[in-house]
Amino acid sequence: MARRSDHSREELQRLILDAAISIIREGGKESLTARRVSAKTGYVPGTIYNVFGSMDALIMHINAKTMDLLYHELSKPEATKKDDVVENLLKLASAYRKFVADNKNFWLLLFDTSLPDDRIALDWYQGKVDKLFELIENILSPVMTKGGPQKLRMVSRILWSSFHGLCYLEEKGQFRTVGKSTNLADMTELLVESFMAGLQNNKTFSKA
Amino acid sequence: MARRSDHSREELQRLILDAAISIIREGGKESLTARRVSAKTGYVPGTIYNVFGSMDALIMHINAKTMDLLYHELSKPEATKKDDVVENLLKLASAYRKFVADNKNFWLLLFDTSLPDDRIALDWYQGKVDKLFELIENILSPVMTKGGPQKLRMVSRILWSSFHGLCYLEEKGQFRTVGKSTNLADMTELLVESFMAGLQNNKTFSKA
DNA sequence: AATTAAATTGAACATCGTTCAATTAATGGG
DNA sequence: CCCATTAATTGAACGATGTTCAATTTAATT
The missing domain is CATH 1.10.357.10 (Tetracycline Repressor, domain 2)
Structure with missing residues (x-):
């Protein structure tokens, strides 16, 4: 399990954002998935909702x-x-x-x-x-x-x-x-x- | 259950198409769903695949x-x-x-x-x-x-x-x-x- | 060391598109 | 007229989606 202080709030936000960007770069928006992003960051789908609130908000960023x-x-x-x-x-x-x-x-x-x-x-x-x-x-x-x-x-x-x-x-x-x-x-x-x-x-x- | 000769192939195609159009008209593409279309026509999701092959094909029409x-x-x-x-x-x-x-x-x-x-x-x-x-x-x-x-x-x-x-x-x-x-x-x-x-x-x- | 607060998780929910074996209905032959 | 064949229709199932949330684990505070 990822530990609480592995990444600060800002680091986590950047981590998720970079993972999402990498996914979209090679597969387009169809391949952007909460589960895929979380798998790439080593976290879990729920974490995205802690940080960004929703997938739409992530896309907005x-x-x-x-x-x-x-x-x-x-x-x-x-x-x-x-x-x-x-x-x-x-x-x-x-x-x-x-x-x-x-x-x-x-x-x-x-x-x-x-x-x-x-x-x-x-x-x-x-x-x-x-x-x-x-x-x-x-x-x-x-x-x-x-x-x-x-x-x-x-x-x-x-x-x-x-x-x-x-x-x-x-x-x-x-x-x-x-x-x-x-x-x-x-x-x-x-x-x-x-x-x-x-x-x-x-x-x-x-x-x- | 809808009977086989309730509608001809062409009638069924038109029926599905009209239902889909009606759904999109009032709710946009996000509300277009195989299950919603089939519910509106009195049929079942599988029927759409008999007639159109896929949802993308239906959208194409x-x-x-x-x-x-x-x-x-x-x-x-x-x-x-x-x-x-x-x-x-x-x-x-x-x-x-x-x-x-x-x-x-x-x-x-x-x-x-x-x-x-x-x-x-x-x-x-x-x-x-x-x-x-x-x-x-x-x-x-x-x-x-x-x-x-x-x-x-x-x-x-x-x-x-x-x-x-x-x-x-x-x-x-x-x-x-x-x-x-x-x-x-x-x-x-x-x-x-x-x-x-x-x-x-x-x-x-x-x-x- | 014990309590509080926060972060993280995993399971669950309602959907989605899609597939497919089973069921039902129409057709044609004897 | 009944039976066999063919075609249409179904309902259940599969994997996947976004999202929620109680339970758990961790860090911070007293």
């Missing part, structure tokens, strides 16, 4: 780590910021695509539809989402001063949704008929270039 | 009906086709948003990530997806002759992904910080108008 990693990855290309807005957006989209490819199971879990709606009520969760939106806002803001913050938020969310939608339908395999020469990068490029060009002629930009 | 209904709904506004491409696209997007709102549980089931990947291999399934893409292609084709069919497919899939991404993040409640005055319709409009305007200056269109 996994998603939190996923979003932190996503933010970290997407912050990198922004460091090498150019003056070209379109180029910066394409770099961001490219980093997002790479993240999706490298962390597919976690990305799928993040957007799983069967999670409780209480998630929406969690402020810290929405805060992480907003921080991701801000990455696009920061790229856009230098050239978008006419429309005010409201329009800036709109545009950033439009772009973000489109990036996500492209990755999502790609993952669902619904782009097969486009042909192999046409890939996600090409579609993203055409989207960003056209959309941003169209925005300019829409009295939204401050400078060409 | 539900998704097929969902896509048929979606195609039917999206075909309507196209009937009142104007000359304005942007207006036609916005009508299509609006119809899609209405469909999502009216059939949320079925829409969520359609894009559930936990379905087997064999679905991708089903030709009739991909055929229904392609037919939806064609709705956008038909709107675009009158004004997009320069880029060839390859570009037409790209643009249609970009728009479709963007529509979907907007609805998806909206459903996930991640647009709360945009403000109540800014809704999906406004974002869709800004997206379509800007994107199409940008495309025109990209030597893709045949006429202004």
Whole structure:
């Protein structure tokens, strides 16, 4: 039997979280099981409920780590910021695509539809989402001063949704008929270039 | 006990399908259960396996009906086709948003990530997806002759992904910080108008 | 050393999808 | 008309799931 002071509360939490992450990494969310997690940690299913309260709560913490990693990855290309807005957006989209490819199971879990709606009520969760939106806002803001913050938020969310939608339908395999020469990068490029060009002629930009 | 000739094979299939649809309509995919379906039909869980083989197969048939209904709904506004491409696209997007709102549980089931990947291999399934893409292609084709069919497919899939991404993040409640005055319709409009305007200056269109 | 508090456990509960031998009903032949 | 064959239907069972909780074991406190 695992002894009470083998691990502190924080150690135990990390232990369970790491075990769950390892399980999802290799088997996806279908393979995440209270009994499997507890077997990997040397504890027992009940321990997860002592620490996290429920499997959904555990998943929520996994998603939190996923979003932190996503933010970290997407912050990198922004460091090498150019003056070209379109180029910066394409770099961001490219980093997002790479993240999706490298962390597919976690990305799928993040957007799983069967999670409780209480998630929406969690402020810290929405805060992480907003921080991701801000990455696009920061790229856009230098050239978008006419429309005010409201329009800036709109545009950033439009772009973000489109990036996500492209990755999502790609993952669902619904782009097969486009042909192999046409890939996600090409579609993203055409989207960003056209959309941003169209925005300019829409009295939204401050400078060409 | 249900007698052998109470229902023909086709009647039984329809009976089960309708029961499952009714269950999902009011409780979402979480409430769909072999035992619940069989209880509603007056049969027994094993009967579902005689007719459909598995619960996943049953869900696949539900998704097929969902896509048929979606195609039917999206075909309507196209009937009142104007000359304005942007207006036609916005009508299509609006119809899609209405469909999502009216059939949320079925829409969520359609894009559930936990379905087997064999679905991708089903030709009739991909055929229904392609037919939806064609709705956008038909709107675009009158004004997009320069880029060839390859570009037409790209643009249609970009728009479709963007529509979907907007609805998806909206459903996930991640647009709360945009403000109540800014809704999906406004974002869709800004997206379509800007994107199409940008495309025109990209030597893709045949006429202004 | 004895008492209290906390952590850990293992068994149990109600479900789930799925399988399958047994039972029941319809069919066809003599 | 009855019996044998075939097909549909059933109910019980299996392994697995999330979750709860009383009992046990351990650490801390008096």
